[in-house]
Amino acid sequence: xxxxxxxxxxxxxxxxxxxxxxxxxxxxxxxxxxxxxxxxxxxxxxxxxxxxxxxxxxxxxxxxxxxxxxxxxxxxxxxxxxxxxxxxxxxxxxxxxxxxxxxxxxxxxxxxxxxxxxxxxxxxxxxxxxxxxxxxxxxxxxxxxxxxxxxxxxxxxxxxxxxxxxxxxxxxxxxxxxxxxxxxxxxxxxxxxxxxxxxxxxxxxxxxxxxxxxxxxxxxxxxxxxxxxxxxxxxxxxxxxxxxxxxxxxxxxxxxxxxxxxxxxxxxxxxxxxxxxxxxxxxxxxxxxxxxxxxxxxxxxxxxxxxxxxxxxxxxxxxxxxxxxxxxxxxxxxxxxxxxxxxxxxxxxxxxxxxxxxxxxxxxxxxxxxxxxxxxxxxxxxxxxxxxxxxxxxxxxxxxxxxxxxxxxxxxxxxxxxxxxxxxxxxxxxxxxxxxxxxxxxxxxxxxxxxxxxxxxxxxxxxxxxxxxxxx
Amino acid sequence: xxxxxxxxxxxxxxxxxxxxxxxxxxxxxxxxxxxxxxxxxxxxxxxxxxxxxxxxxxxxxxxxxxxxxxxxxxxxxxxxxxxxxxxxxxxxxxxxxxxxxxxxxxxxxxxxxxxxxxxxxxxxxxxxxxxxxxxxxxxxxxxxxxxxxxxxxxxxxxxxxxxxxxxxxxxxxxxxxxxxxxxxxxxxxxxxxxxxxxxxxxxxxxxxxxxxxxxxxx
Numbered sequence: 001x002x003x004x005x006x007x008x009x010x011x012x013x014x015x016x017x018x019x020x021x022x023x024x025x026x027x028x029x030x031x032x033x034x035x036x037x038x039x040x041x042x043x044x045x046x047x048x049x050x051x052x053x054x055x056x057x058x059x060x061x062x063x064x065x066x067x068x069x070x071x072x073x074x075x076x077x078x079x080x081x082x083x084x085x086x087x088x089x090x091x092x093x094x095x096x097x098x099x100x101x102x103x104x105x106x107x108x109x110x111x112x113x114x115x116x117x118x119x120x121x122x123x124x125x126x127x128x129x130x131x132x133x134x135x136x137x138x139x140x141x142x143x144x145x146x147x148x149x150x151x152x153x154x155x156x157x158x159x160x161x162x163x164x165x166x167x168x169x170x171x172x173x174x175x176x177x178x179x180x181x182x183x184x185x186x187x188x189x190x191x192x193x194x195x196x197x198x199x200x201x202x203x204x205x206x207x208x209x210x211x212x213x214x215x216x217x218x219x220x221x222x223x224x225x226x227x228x229x230x231x232x233x234x235x236x237x238x239x240x241x242x243x244x245x246x247x248x249x250x251x252x253x254x255x256x257x258x259x260x261x262x263x264x265x266x267x268x269x270x271x272x273x274x275x276x277x278x279x280x281x282x283x284x285x286x287x288x289x290x291x292x293x294x295x296x297x298x299x300x301x302x303x304x305x306x307x308x309x310x311x312x313x314x315x316x317x318x319x320x321x322x323x324x325x326x327x328x329x330x331x332x333x334x335x336x337x338x339x340x341x342x343x344x345x346x347x348x349x350x351x352x353x354x355x356x357x358x359x360x361x362x363x364x365x366x367x368x369x370x371x372x373x374x375x376x377x378x379x380x381x382x383x384x385x386x387x388x389x390x391x392x393x394x395x396x397x398x399x400x401x402x403x404x405x406x407x408x409x410x411x412x413x414x415x416x417x418x419x420x421x422x423x424x425x426x427x428x429x430x431x432x433x434x435x436x437x438x439x440x441x442x443x444x445x446x447x448x449x450x451x452x453x454x455x456x457x458x459x460x461x462x463x464x465x466x467x468x469x470x471x472x
Numbered sequence: 473x474x475x476x477x478x479x480x481x482x483x484x485x486x487x488x489x490x491x492x493x494x495x496x497x498x499x500x501x502x503x504x505x506x507x508x509x510x511x512x513x514x515x516x517x518x519x520x521x522x523x524x525x526x527x528x529x530x531x532x533x534x535x536x537x538x539x540x541x542x543x544x545x546x547x548x549x550x551x552x553x554x555x556x557x558x559x560x561x562x563x564x565x566x567x568x569x570x571x572x573x574x575x576x577x578x579x580x581x582x583x584x585x586x587x588x589x590x591x592x593x594x595x596x597x598x599x600x601x602x603x604x605x606x607x608x609x610x611x612x613x614x615x616x617x618x619x620x621x622x623x624x625x626x627x628x629x630x631x632x633x634x635x636x637x638x639x640x641x642x643x644x645x646x647x648x649x650x651x652x653x654x655x656x657x658x659x660x661x662x663x664x665x666x667x668x669x670x671x672x673x674x675x676x677x678x679x680x681x682x683x684x685x686x687x688x689x690x
Contacts, residue, residue: 017671023646040505058684083503134563150565152594160661199557255681263681438494444523
């Protein structure tokens with residue numbers, strides 16, 4: 001009998017081509033997702049070396065980082081920044097030249113690449129997936145091994161269909177119990193990152209396990225896996241179960257008929273065997289978690305809504321104390337300040353972390369019948385894809401947002417990283433459902449607080465952070 | 473990729489942990505479709521007081537004279553000394569391109585984020601991991617009145633200073649050979665073409681639902 005293996009081991013082993021002359025493992029890649037920012041230099045490298053794509057059909061592209069969220073019907077002409085325009089047009093030209101399937105800017109299926117892949121069923125269990133974007137880990141929710149890579153690696157996968165790398169360690173995140181009402185996957189992952197630190201899982205692949213994870217929808221699991229990289233892990237995974245298969249079944253790229261039956265039989269084996277050994281384990285209790293808010297300039301600097309900010313003077317480690325001091329100064333916050341005392345200038349609901357239909361439903365539930373606080377300048381709701389947008393409009397969610405004074409936009413990465421015109425002004429505080437609170441990430445001098453969609457919606461109504469559980 | 477040889481240069485100390493790639497090269501510069509042109513905007517939010525945009529030259533900008541890389545004593549530094557988890561966050565390889573174009577050949581830190589670390593080797597930037605105590609000592613020396621000049625010898629895995637300090641460092645032999653020879657990663661993998669083709673024939677027979685199974689390669 002074969003020894004007990006983990007989910008990560010199984011997907012790795014089934015894609016291990018062999019060891020290259022120099023000792024690196026070659027991992028076969030089933031799907032590469034492409035977007036406009038990290039692909040042009042890779043396509044350029046292929047052209048220079050006169051190399052073809054190894055397997056054209058193993059690539060799928062959509063523009064997302066740079067696209068404007070207004071005037072979408074204008075297509076390329078709606079991109080006012082000439083450099084951004086050139087980049088989106090270059091993706092389009094490269095996809096045409098190399099024959100890569102693209103959901104182009106006017107396609108209703110266009111959206112954030114990590115929303116689009118699962119939505120189309122292009123993301124399937126057991127796959128290896130790469131993209132020149134660190135949030136590729138999102139697709140691990142489907143028991144896929146999905147990793148963010150650099151542009152040189154994008155070119156390498158284009159040319160060889162393989163990634164040369166070393167196997168990572170196995171890291172189990174066991175989450176017992178159930179999340180309380182009003183506490184979501186986003187709160188759980190922020191709590192995990194606060195426990196582990198942003199380098200806590202470096203060199204490992206996470207597997208999220210336990211009752212709380214099993215109870216999550218695919219949207220919630222995607223939120224967990226999305227932010228694996230914020231704990232230092234290149235990939236996060238969740239084992240296959242009925243929830244996984246129920247989500248994939250019937251989607252455009254998913255197998256049909258007997259092919260589905262064959263796939264399902266294999267996919268059901270994509271779980272860690274009982275007794276499989278993990279190199280590290282972190283155990284969390286879900287039932288005691290509160291809604292989470294980050295206050296600093298690293299995703300690890302967060303705490304529950306009932307908390308108060310730390311005092312660098314109380315931190316023994318000088319490097320950590322300096323991090324706290326720098327973060328408080330940048331955020332213009334003071335030690336011991338309650339989280340609920342933080343006031344917001346703008347609110348952003350969107351990103352590959354939290355722009356799926358369930359996220360918008362959670363936000364709309366809080367917002368319904370209420371209005372944005374006057375002190376909040378702008379609340380932007382940016383759906384993750386054109387199809388999410390259409391569904392939210394059909395379900396009446398868009399109208400709830402508009403009635404509350406929120407702005408309802410077209411799909412893209414938007415203010416998660418502010419490469420398009422959606423950005424914070426200097427010094428502005430933003431409640432954001434995105435994944436990074438780094439300095440100036442959402443706009444020069446902007447101050448980001450990471451929260452769940454429900455918490456962002458409540459903050460937009462109240463004008464400051466509140467415990468959304470009290471609103472349910 | 474350029475081959476890595478021995479580097480002798482001044483050390484610039486960047487004394488903060490978790491330096492993310494958004495700080496190394498901010499998003500507004502990622503709109504370029506080229507691999508060059510990022511050096512002027514390395515640590516843009518820290519080197520300058522105003523908001524930068526693509527196409528602006530450093531002399532149009534308001535310089536932050538307090539930032540370490542702007543201090544006259546660290547001009548021309550080729551070795552960046554950093555703290556834990558350097559290069560975390562976004563996968564943007566532009567961070568490595570910007571560091572190299574600015575003039576850095578070596579980054580020394582107690583730990584690096586995975587994707588950044590990996591990207592270094594694709595471009596010939598040398599990331600060296602040293603014990604925290606040694607890093608603390610290097611920070612003391614680099615910020616002392618005399619500053620610190622180091623010679624980094626990758627082949628010998630040795631760092632030396634003029635006054636005779638000597639530090640050995642661990643290094644993966646495979647990655648070392650690739651850096652020293654400046655090997656083309658894609659070329660090395662394509663040398664395994666027959667094995668990849670044999671693998672994928674079996675792979676697609678076993679998993680015919682995969683997108684690549686539709687395609688007959690010529």
